[in-house]
Amino acid sequence: MNVVATTASVDETRDLAHALASLARPGDVVVLAGDLGAGKTAFAQGFGSGLGVADRITSPTFTLVHVYEGRLPVHHLDVYRLEHLSEALDLGLPEMLDEGGVVLIEWGDAIAPMLPRRHLDIEVRRAKDPDSEDERCLIFKPHGAEWIRKVQAMRTTAETLLNAAAVDSRGPRFEVTVDPFARDHHREITVEEEEA
């Protein structure tokens, strides 16, 4: 079950991320996918502020990882420059999670095999309409029951927030898409499947 949200400005994207961050728990992994300039870092900024990070999160492109102090430690990664999947091992993802942190990974879809099964995928897309330069579409794809619940809760909070902020409401901001063909590629292999 995917939730699709539309934002009309960078602030709205940050508000949405802020709403999600209030539900963050130690060990959470959020993967941000989307083209350069889509708004992945903007989302990370809102998420950080929602976790009480005082500094503005910046793009960690050259160092790969930045750690911020908030209600929980926030590890912000950008794996755009990783050339081999094996390099992802050196990032120490399991350690970050064991220490009770929250991990946000820009371009994390590139290291999908290294990710824990339970995580949230967020794809950020620009609107096709050139007249709406600041419009973005965010597709939330939860993996695991806990993330499904959190995405639903975020939707409720953000709906109130975004609708209150938007004077010229341009229709529904949230849409729930059920894709019957979407397969959770991180699903656990059940005993029956192993035996078959």
Ligand code: ADP
């Ligand atoms: P990425 O990390 O995906 O490369 P950034 O977050 O660094 O992208 O940049 C997104 C850019 O797009 C910023 O300059 C931001 O101000 C702008 N922008 C305009 N509208 C939006 C929106 N609705 N959501 C997010 N960013 C937006």
Ligand code: MG
């Ligand atoms: Mg970025």
